[in-house]
Amino acid sequence: MKKREIVILGGTGFVGRYLINRLSQDDVTIRVPTRRRERNRHLLVNPKVELIETDIHDDAKLESLLSGADVVINLVGILHGSQEAFRKAHAELPERIVKRCNQLGITRLLHMSALQAGSANAMSQYLRTKGEGENSAHHLSSHKLHVTSFRPSVIFGEGDSFFNQFAKLLRLPLVAIPLACPEARFAPVYAADVAEVMAQSIDNPTTFEKRYDICGPKEYSLMELVEITERAIGVRRLIVGMSDSLSKLQAKILGMLPGKLMTTDNYLSMQLTSTCKEPLSALFQIEPTPLEGVIPHYLGSKHQQVRYMDYRTLAKR
Ligand SMILES: NC(=O)c1ccc[n+]([C@@H]2O[C@H](COP(=O)([O-])OP(=O)(O)OC[C@H]3O[C@@H](n4cnc5c(N)ncnc54)[C@H](OP(=O)(O)O)[C@@H]3O)[C@@H](O)[C@H]2O)c1
Secondary structure, rough: OEEEEEEEEOOOHHHHHHHHHOOOOEEEEEEHHHHOOOHHHHHHHHOOOEEEOOOOOHHHHHHHHHOOOOHHHHHOOOOOOOOOHHHHHHHHHHHHHHHHHHHEEEEEEEOOOOOOOOOOOOOOOOHHHHHHHHHHHOOOOOOOOOEEEEEEEEOOOOOHHHHHHHHHHHHOOOOEEEEEOOOOOOOOOHHHHHHHHHHHHOOHHOOOOOOOOOOOOOEEHHHHHHHHHHHOOOOOEEEEOHHHHHHHHHHHHHHHOOOOOOHHHHHHHOOOOOOOOOOOOOOOOOOOOOOOHHHHHOOOOOOOOOOOOOOOOHHHO
8 A cells, every 4th residue: 555645734833743643653654844944853753754844835835745645734823923924824824725735636634723713702813813724624625625623622742832831930939920811711632632533533534524622521720720730840839810801911911021921812712711512522532631640741840852752541540
């Protein structure tokens, strides 16, 4: 059988690395575009990965990248940026990818969206543009191209930004930490489980043309998640949940500072609950991994090297 060629756009990121690990178990070559090859050279230790420095926003370069692919996976996403940057990455790029896939006769496209993307109540640029991109991926595909999109809640795992950022903040010698949107709700899902769902869906026709909300096994408020992070790293701080108006103000101020710990757009995203009706579709043979069994392993570690370990077996002990 011919070796399968997979292209993962956004494959150099946090989720991409889990997905590459999972898909590398099969007989594949994985093409990963990047804007900065030098920064992602560590991916080259995997002999199945071909890392290509290119500009995926250039039509000719995108076409050359996708040519010959059996499966295309789009993971590109940003959390901060101008209105134009959100549109370019979340709405225009998926539209251009699906059109190229149609032209090239590619038959399988997996698209990474986000929970609540395109919801009628979504006020953030992140969720609005994510919704536009997801709709384009489905509505513009030819009858030959089978599209599946994935709509996860917050994703945790080695190298995540959500829990690592809170851990970093909690390690600062502060007397109290003001927390915006303490009541915001999430159902965090493990990156290795997300990768497994995506990998299983590639050849499963039941998933064609479907959109899957993806959540972990339990729901938490943001305050509870910060407390779990505290326990995972063994620190105790006074966490002060802020009112809605102070949360909005904090997001505005932090959004103007370097590092962008939070922005007004993040605040707007958190106005919608990031939870699912059920944890993971029964269609996938996955028992969702609990957060508590995993994050102490990577947040507790002092070393900075990111290894992308799969902690699922440890978490179930
Ligand atoms: N992490 C979560 O909790 C979470 C939750 C829900 C949904 N998602 C979605 O899942 C996907 C992957 O998330 P992630 O956490 O893995 O993101 P990530 O670590 O930030 O990686 C995203 C990758 O996309 C590429 N990229 C970003 N902006 C780009 C641009 N303007 N043009 C071209 N390439 C660009 C980057 O590649 P180079 O820098 O190498 O070019 C980067 O490695 C995203 O679509 C995100 O919205 C994530």
